[in-house]
Amino acid sequence: MKNSLLIIFLLLSFTARSNEEELKVVTEDWPPFILKGQEVSGIVTSNIREILAYTDIKYSIDVYPWARSFHLATTNPNILIYSIYRTKQRESKFHWFCPLYKSTPIHVYKLASNEINIDSLEALKTSVVGIMRGDNSHSYFLQQGFQEGVNLDISSNEETNLKKLIKGRIDVVIQSKESLNYRLGLLGAADLNLMSGLEISKGESAEHCMALSLGTKPETINKIKKGFEQWQKTQ
Template identity: 25%
Template sequence: MSSQINYSISKTKLAALQSGLFSIGIVLALMSAPQAMSAPVRVVLEESPPHQVVKDGQISGLSTAVVDAVLKRAGETASYEVYPWARAYRIALTTPNVLIYNIARTPEREAQFEWIGKVANYKFGFLKLTRRSDIQVRQLSDLRQYAVGAQRDDFMAEWLRDVAKLPAEHLQLQPDVVETWRLLVNGKIDLMSDDPHAIDDILKKYQLQRSDIEFVLFPPELEVPTWLALKKGSSPDLVRRLRQAYRQVEGSAVHRKVMELSYEPKPL
């Protein structure tokens, strides 16, 4: 009787030991591959061809290729979310660990974000429809007499208000650049800003030729890089790994393609 009881206790101890070892094994496995089990990093953006292209539910584009490369180097996967610019900006501004691109690095935003790296170069100019011969812009002050479209919460809206001194009633704010273009094409606004290297896709969308639009002014201060960034106060480990990954991607072919504007506008 005594040996049978001892035998039963030994079996119980063995089962407990095996269960404990199994649990330890799971913990060690999780510790050895934390990134594989982590959730995808949220990445918010607006549609803005050719840097951020949305087609058939897929996200691509010149800047997206850089972001993909950085996340891969950092051992992360992405969950891309496309919104009008103002909403994407607000999400990134208020939610830790959410990436945003392409965002201009302005003095007002400097302390609000962790700046990972540059993912595009822009040379913004103001454009009109060629047929609008009534619109004459030769200097910055000429903008003030026209209805100018910009995106809500975009740095261009800030620049038009604070630098160009555009009257509030002439500043027409839209949710995203696609809508701003729609208003221009339909004659609802007189002028808007964009980069001549970055308009081929949007011209196709609205069945325009390059000859249908005319750039009338290129303020030198609007030649700016745009960045990949996330909210100040995000995970220090995530920020560190993203910056390290960006340094590895910087200067690569995919990075040079967008930063050097080495792509040529395609014939329409």
């Protein structure tokens, strides 16, 4: 009798675990913070793995173009997205966990040989800005009156923007210093002479966050909250 009850208990436990919904973690290729490979890695990805290790949640990490990751996270439950900047426009779309990593300022960069002024928004409106579709800078420039096809050139990734900059097809790119240097190295252009200008994101507005999609079960939200709080104590 005892053995039968034990078997039934184990079967029920296995069924419950099998029915648990796996957390889908989505992100973009943003070196050196997030590196796409056979296994997603990078400085910030390591923090994500540490946080989720404090929970019993099954998860997978997938790398997509930013616009797709953001769409998935805003249209489906049980999606965790990182690294994401916390803005007023995004505030109500997620359950937020910040900071995941320290502030990473974003600047405007141009070729040193280009004489355009990149120190103000008004000056930039006379140039062509290379922007990644759907990211925070894309929204920011649209709000400031920039227009796609006029002074905004849209790409699906930052490597494409850098190639366009090198070839003179655009005037500026929007990057963090760390990511810019990493990508230039991959392109064999580490010695390229660039100049920085206007700072787009800084301070708390440039902190890396992770965000959980709305509609996610309260149990999952609480587990991630507790895992995040435990992780913060070790930092």
